[in-house]
């Protein structure tokens with residue numbers, strides 16, 4: 001009787017080894033024929049051991065046989081499944097062919113532009129600073145010398161939050177300009193200051209090819225002794241040349257901002273056209289005083305540039321809305 005159990009054990013060991021050694025589905029089929037085949041398989045021979053058992057022995061031997069058979073067939077089925085997967089198939093492998101590169105995503109064109117801006121302006125000694133997108137009226141308006149009755153404060157021209165107020169009950173709005181960061185940086189540092197801040201700003205404008213209700217600005221601020229309009233123009237010219245190429249010109253047109261004096265609109269000429277890049281000017285002495293700087297000792301300039309405009313100019317994009325539609329056919333081109 002023990003011979004039957006021994007025979008089962010030997011069969012199981014050999015069948016297991018053969019199944020595990022099979023390298024492909026064809027190998028495995030040979031193993032199946034040899035061990036489990038209905039007509040000549042070794043399993044069939046083992047079954048005859050069952051026939052030799054006495055009626056008393058038969059239930060236990062039968063059970064052992066069935067359990068052993070189940071283990072072997074389960075292992076077999078698992079291996080068939082594994083070796084049938086495409087990646088287990090052996091194939092002719094040509095090492096000279098290019099590999100299958102994984103398809104990676106990429107950064108949004110606006111993000112790419114921001115990264116490049118930071119890198120360029122960093123070469124001129126500007127570090128990157130940051131401020132909140134949710135602002136109080138002090139930083140968005142008051143400290144920037146924007147009086148209470150200024151039209152820029154109109155609730156219809158700003159996104160005021162209906163559901164939240166500052167700790168002392170003042171209104172909160174989505175910042176309408178990154179100039180807020182000028183104040184926040186000067187509040188916490190002493191001159192000299194040389195920073196940029198890049199981020200989103202929000203205005204409830206009519207959305208069209210050149211306007212969106214959320215857009216990106218790069219604010220620049222340089223404060224110290226002997227900072228002039230000439231410094232401002234040089235920085236902007238070098239910056240534009242680094243981004244667009246050497247063949248650029250910068251033009252200032254007189255303008256007005258409550259927080260700069262004098263104030264200018266900045267245009268750049270590139271290839272055949274002039275493009276308005278944003279506003280700039282010398283930091284108003286009142287603003288310097290608001291943050292505790294001494295306007296008798298130091299001066300500064302500030303600028304605020306539209307990020308998308310540069311990106312659109314360089315790539316010939318004619319509609320700002322494309323940036324926010326998440327159409328891969330557009331985004332994949334960058």
Ligand code: PHE
Nearest residue numbers: 177179279280281302303304
């Ligand atoms: N904050 C101004 C705007 O959004 C731009 C600006 C920045 C002008 C800094 C002057 C100085 O239009």
